[in-house]
Amino acid sequence: MIDAERFLDDLRTLRTFGATGTGVVRPSFSDVDMAARRWLHGRYADAGLDASIDGIGNVFGRSPNPGPALLIGSHSDTQPTGGWLDGAYGVIVGLEVARAIRENPDTADLAVDAVAWVDEESTYVSCLGSRSFCGLVDPVELEGAASPDGHSLADALAGADLSGEPDRWSDREYAGFLEAHIEQGPALEASGDLLGVVTAIVGARTLILRFAGQQNHAGTTPMRLRRDAGRAAIHFGHAIDQRFGELTGDRTVWTIGDIRFEPGASSIIPGRAELTLQFRDPDGDLLERFEQEVRRIATDIADATAVDITIEPDGRAIEPAAMDQRLHDALAAAAEAEAPGHWTSMPSAAVHDAMFLADRMPAGMLFVPSIGGISHDFAEDTTDDDLVRGVRTMAAAAVELAQRSMGSGLT
Numbered sequence: 001m002i003d004a005e006r007f008l009d010d011l012r013t014l015r016t017f018g019a020t021g022t023g024v025v026r027p028s029f030s031d032v033d034m035a036a037r038r039w040l041h042g043r044y045a046d047a048g049l050d051a052s053i054d055g056i057g058n059v060f061g062r063s064p065n066p067g068p069a070l071l072i073g074s075h076s077d078t079q080p081t082g083g084w085l086d087g088a089y090g091v092i093v094g095l096e097v098a099r100a101i102r103e104n105p106d107t108a109d110l111a112v113d114a115v116a117w118v119d120e121e122s123t124y125v126s127c128l129g130s131r132s133f134c135g136l137v138d139p140v141e142l143e144g145a146a147s148p149d150g151h152s153l154a155d156a157l158a159g160a161d162l163s164g165e166p167d168r169w170s171d172r173e174y175a176g177f178l179e180a181h182i183e184q185g186p187a188l189e190a191s192g193d194l195l196g197v198v199t200a201i202v203g204a205r206t207l208i209l210r211f212a213g214q215q216n217h218a219g220t221t222p223m224r225l226r227r228d229a230g231r232a233a234i235h236f237g238h239a240i241d242q243r244f245g246e247l248t249g250d251r252t253v254w255t256i257g258d259i260r261f262e263p264g265a266s267s268i269i270p271g272r273a274e275l276t277l278q279f280r281d282p283d284g285d286l287l288e289r290f291e292q293e294v295r296r297i298a299t300d301i302a303d304a305t306a307v308d309i310t311i312e313p314d315g316r317a318i319e320p321a322a323m324d325q326r327l328h329d330a331l332a333a334a335a336e337a338e339a340p341g342h343w344t345s346m347p348s349a350a351v352h353d354a355m356f357l358a359d360r361m362p363a364g365m366l367f368v369p370s371i372g373g374i375s376h377d378f379a380e381d382t383t384d385d386d387l388v389r390g391v392r393t394m395a396a397a398a399v400e401l402a403q404r405s406m407g408s409g410l411t
C-alpha cells in the first residue's frame with residue numbers, strides 16, 4: 001500500500017527547504033517555511049486531497065469523503081538550527097498515508113486527512129498552529145508575540161499574506177488525530193525496539209526563583225552575618241537534587257537551566273540571585289508534589305539563610321496529556337505486525353502537537369528511533385528502514401481506525 005520510495009523522495013524534498021549542511025533552518029513564516037507550505041499544498045492536491053492553507057499557516061489536505069475523518073500529520077517548521085526529521089517526518093507520513101489510502105480502491109472511501117501545523121517550535125508562539133486549530137490560544141498571548149530577533153507575529157503573518165484566522169477542529173467531524181515523530185531521545189535505541197507507541201506526553205512546569213539577600217564585602221563580612229543570595233541559590237539546587245531524587249518516577253527529569261548572581265564579582269557577596277527550575281513528568285500528581293517540595297525547600301532555606309526567596313511560574317504549566325487507549329491499541333497492533341516483539345509502549349518526554357489535539361479528539365502517537373538519541377541538532381537522523389517501518393505501521397493503524405469509525409463512529 002505504501003510507496004516507500006515516493007515517501008522517502010518527498011521527505012528528502014521537504015528537507016531541501018532551508019537545508020543547511022545535514023540540518024534544516026526553516027523557522028515559521030520565513031520565506032523557506034512558506035515555500036515549503038506551498039509545496040505541501042501542491043503535494044496534497046496532487047494526491048487528490050482538498051488542499052488549503054488556513055489563516056494561521058496550517059496546511060490541510062482533506063479527503064473529499066465525509067467525516068468523521070482521521071487527521072494525520074505533524075509540524076513542518078523547525079528549530080532555529082534544527083534536524084531534518086523533527087516534524088517533517090510526521091508531515092510526510094500524513095501525506096503518504098492519506099495518499100496511499102486514497103489511491104487504493106479497497107480504502108478509497110475512507111476519510112483520512114493530512115495536516116502540517118505551523119510554529120510547533122515556538123519561533124513566535126509554542127504549538128501555534130495546533131493550538132489555534134483546537135481553540136486553545138489565549139488572544140492575549142498573540143498580541144505581544146514576537147520572534148527572538150524581535151519580529152512581531154502580526155508582521156510575520158502579514159508578510160506571509162495570512163489573515164490570522166485559523167480553521168477550527170469544530171469545522172469538520174473528526175474521528176481522531178495521529179502523529180508520527182522521531183523519538184528525539186535514546187530510549188528506543190537503548191532497548192533495541194524499532195517502534196514506540198506513546199502512552200502519554202509529559203507535562204512540564206518551569207519556575208523562576210529569586211533570592212534577595214544583602215550585597216556586601218567578601219573579605220570583611222563574617223560568615224555568620226552574611227545574607228548571601230548566591231549561596232542560598234546553590235543550597236537550593238543541591239536540596240532539589242536530593243529531594244527530587246527520592247521522589248522521582250521512572251521518567252522524571254528536572255533541570256536548573258539558568259542561574260545568575262548579582263552583581264557577579266569574585267569579591268562581592270551576591271545580593272541577588274535568580275535561577276530557573278524546570279521539571280517534567282507524565283504524572284500530573286507528581287508534578288504537583290514536586291512543586292510543593294520546591295516551596296517547602298525554599299521556605300527552609302530562606303529561614304536558615306535570612307535570604308528572601310520568591311517563586312513564580314515561567315509561562316503556563318503544561319499538563320500531561322494521555323493518549324487515547326483505542327488509538328494506542330490500534331498502533332500497538334500495527335507495530336506488532338510490522339516489528340513482532342520489537343516495539344514498546346512509552347511516554348513522550350517532549351511536547352508535541354498531539355498534546356493539544358488530545359483535548360479535542362482521541363489522539364495517538366508513534367515514535368521511530370533517533371540515531372544516537374540526537375535531536376534539535378543538525379546531526380539528527382534515522383535510518384531509511386526505520387522511517388519506512390513507521391509509515392507502514394501508521395498506514396495499517398489508520399486503515400483499521402478509519403474503517404472502524406465509518407462503521408460505528410469512533411468518538
Ligand SMILES: [Zn+2]
Pocket residue numbers: 075086087120181352
Ligand atoms: Zn517536533
